[in-house]
Amino acid sequence: MKRGAAAAAGLLAAAMPAHAHTVIDGVSGFPGGFLHPLLVPAHALLLLTLGLLVGQQSAVRRRRLMPLFPVSLLAAIGLIAAAAAADSQALILWLCAINGALLALAWRLPPAVPAMLTIAAALALMLDSVPALLSVRDTLLALGGTAVAALLLFVLFVTLSACASRPWQIVGRRIIGSWAAASAVLVLALRFVK
Amino acid sequence: MRIPKADLPEDLPAGLLHPLFGLDHVAAMLAVGLWGAFLGLPALIVLPIVFPLVMAFGGVLGILGIPLPGVEIGIAVSAIVLGLMVALAARPHLAIAAVLVGLFAIFHGYAHGAELPDGADAVAYSLGFVIATGLLHLAGIAFGTVVRWPQGRIAVRAAGSVIALAGLVFLGRLI
Numbered sequence: 001m002k003r004g005a006a007a008a009a010g011l012l013a014a015a016m017p018a019h020a021h022t023v024i025d026g027v028s029g030f031p032g033g034f035l036h037p038l039l040v041p042a043h044a045l046l047l048l049t050l051g052l053l054v055g056q057q058s059a060v061r062r063r064r065l066m067p068l069f070p071v072s073l074l075a076a077i078g079l080i081a082a083a084a085a086a087d088s089q090a091l092i093l094w095l096c097a098i099n100g101a102l103l104a105l106a107w108r109l110p111p112a113v114p115a116m117l118t119i120a121a122a123l124a125l126m127l128d129s130v131p132a133l134l135s136v137r138d139t140l141l142a143l144g145g146t147a148v149a150a151l152l153l154f155v156l157f158v159t160l161s162a163c164a165s166r167p168w169q170i171v172g173r174r175i176i177g178s179w180a181a182a183s184a185v186l187v188l189a190l191r192f193v194k
Numbered sequence: 195m196r197i198p199k200a201d202l203p204e205d206l207p208a209g210l211l212h213p214l215f216g217l218d219h220v221a222a223m224l225a226v227g228l229w230g231a232f233l234g235l236p237a238l239i240v241l242p243i244v245f246p247l248v249m250a251f252g253g254v255l256g257i258l259g260i261p262l263p264g265v266e267i268g269i270a271v272s273a274i275v276l277g278l279m280v281a282l283a284a285r286p287h288l289a290i291a292a293v294l295v296g297l298f299a300i301f302h303g304y305a306h307g308a309e310l311p312d313g314a315d316a317v318a319y320s321l322g323f324v325i326a327t328g329l330l331h332l333a334g335i336a337f338g339t340v341v342r343w344p345q346g347r348i349a350v351r352a353a354g355s356v357i358a359l360a361g362l363v364f365l366g367r368l369i
Contacts, residue, residue: 187320
C-alpha cells in the first residue's frame, strides 16, 4: 500500500512524467531538486509568467500575493509527504472498525461525525487504489473506474440501509456492523504484530 | 494497489470453515444461540451483536501473544456451562448472561486469533470466521425459536444437555 501511496505522490508531483525525478543523472536530493525548476522548461516558464504577472499588480496586491506562493509550496510538500507516508490500508481498517462499532451501537450521532467518516472513507479508498506501475493516463482511468464503482456501491448500501424498517432488518444491520468491526480489529492487531 | 484476487477465494472459505472444524467451538456457539432464544428479548439481540466484538478482543490477545492460561479448558467449560444454562432453562439477569457469554467469547476469540495463518488475506480470513461464528449463533437462535411450543422447549433443553455432555467429553480429553 505504501507503493500505491508513493505512486499517488508521484502523480501529484509529476508535471512532466518523463522528467518527474532527477533532471541531471546522478544529481538528486536537495541539489537535484534545486535545479529542477531551473532546467525543466515548463516549470521555468510557469515561474516566469507567474512572477511577471504578480509583479504587474499594485503594491498592495503584491504584498498579499507574495506569501501565498511559499505557503502553497509548503502545503504541497506536506500533501505529497502525507500521501507517500500514509498507510492507507490501516486507515481503511480503522474506518471499518469505527463505522462497524457505530453501526452496532446504533447511537444517535452528531451530523459532523458521519460527514467526516464519509470524507475520510472516500479519501482512504482512492489513496489505497492507486495502481503502482501504470502511466499517468492509465492511472487516472483506473482511478476514475474505482470512483464510479465506489459511488455505485455507496449509493446501493445507503439505499438498502435507509429501507431497513422491520425489526429483523434493523437488528441485522447492527449485527453486520459488529461483524465488520470485529474483523477489522483482528486484522489491525495482525498488522501491529507484523 | 493490492489486488489479492488470487488469495481471496482461498482465504475467505478458509476463514468460514475454521470455526466449523472445532466441535468444541461449534457446540458452544450453538449453545449461545439456543440460550439467546430461551432468554428472549433483549438478549436475543444483544448476544449476536456483542459476541463478535468481545471475541475479537480475545482474538487480539491471541494475535499479540498475551498469555491466557487454560484456553482449551475454557472452551470446553464454555460448552458445559452454556449447555447447562440451556438444559436448565436458566434465565438470569441480562447482565449476568452477557458477562458469562463475554468471558467465554474471549477464550474462543483467543484460540482463533492465535491460529490465524501467516500470509492469509487477513481481512478475508477474519471476515470468514467472524461470519461463520455469527451464522452458528443464528442457527442456534433459529432452532431455539421452537421454545414457543412445549415439545420445542423439551427439544431445546435436550439439545442443551447434549452440548453440556459434549463439553464434558472435550474436557475429559484435555485433562
